[in-house]
Amino acid sequence: MGGEAEERCCDPRCMTGAGPTSEHAPDPAEPATPPVSPAVERANRMNAANMVRSLLPLVVICLLIVGWQAFRSSPDVGVRTVDPSSAVQLAAARAGYELLVPTGLDEGYRPTSARTDAGDAGEGDPVTLQIGYLTPEEEFAGFVVSDDRAADPVAAVLDGAEEQGTVELAGRSWARSTTVDGETALWREADGVTVLVSGSASDEELQVMAESVAPYTG
Template sequence: MGGEVAERCCDPRCMTGPGPTSEHTTDRTGEVPPVSPAIQRANRMNAANMVRSLLPLVVICLLIVAWQAFRSGPDVGVRTVDPSSSVQLAAARAGYQLLVPAGLDEDYRTTSARTDAGNAGEGDPVTLEIGYLTPEEEYAGFVVSDDRDADPLAAVLDGAQEQGSVDLAGESWTRSTTVDGETALWREADGVTALVTGSASDEELETVAAAVAPYRG
């Protein structure tokens, strides 16, 4: 009996280390002392403060991105031109009083201008074309020529169906619907035809037509 007891006492598994027994019991169970409520509250406050401090920066970044998109969005790919050289050349070579839109708001941006006056001899027909991008981002085209068969006129008016007339700035314009379903406003006097057409709304086309007047140089 005595020898057996001695063997058990020498077995390391039966021995306890220094220090209170309760301390070793806590270590073996792996329990972690609870965090102080004050520390928990401080941690929450730190996270909330970080979010509040970053929020204005995020808002500013979003506003900058939105502003850049607003400025560049509508005008991407839009190239404006100065029509004055084409208008002056047409006026110098034409055998008639040239008509052009005048006094349009700056929201009507000129995107194209061309004339065949450069190749015209004395007495030859002269055609002038001016294209606009309207405030609603649509196209409005103006054509004037003393050749009713000129391509810019024939391409629009051939096959068009007349839909009555409208008085604009004291002038009567014939309203037609083209084979493409677009509105065409045109008038003819003394062998000269003026035309306004395009994908723009009737209101915007009428605005361009109402601005048509003799070119004063």
């Protein structure tokens, strides 16, 4: 009995039981990776979708800004010009005074509207002519000439306007006023005829238009 015990203790592999010697028990220091639950996968997908939805308004705003800048850099987009010659000719034929009109303006001043009440005017009736322009700086400049101081296009500009002195333009004195809308109006009266230039355009652009006013020669 004692001899058998000593032989077992001398076994260098200390193997006391039967079974293959190449098998090892799992290492407890390496935990198994738990499977991802369906709820977690769904939450991850929702987080990605929420991120896309949160970025969408920002993308839309950026596109709108880019589109607006492109529109501003293309001043001719949406601008409808007109030929004022028909209205001018009709007013000149019916007016009882020498018609004055802007003459020789460069291409940056584009006429966008023209109207006259001369079509309904009888002999001796007052005649009013209006021409609207888009200036080189993309602002509005309106021209009006009339022998009726109470005509709507004249009264709409000068009624309530505050006079700010005078300016000399092309050898003529023009009164300068600030309208009730805060815009500049340059105007003068002679022989019962009122000529005025006004609008959102700068004083410099309005002065260029006023300096161009001359008798219509057909």
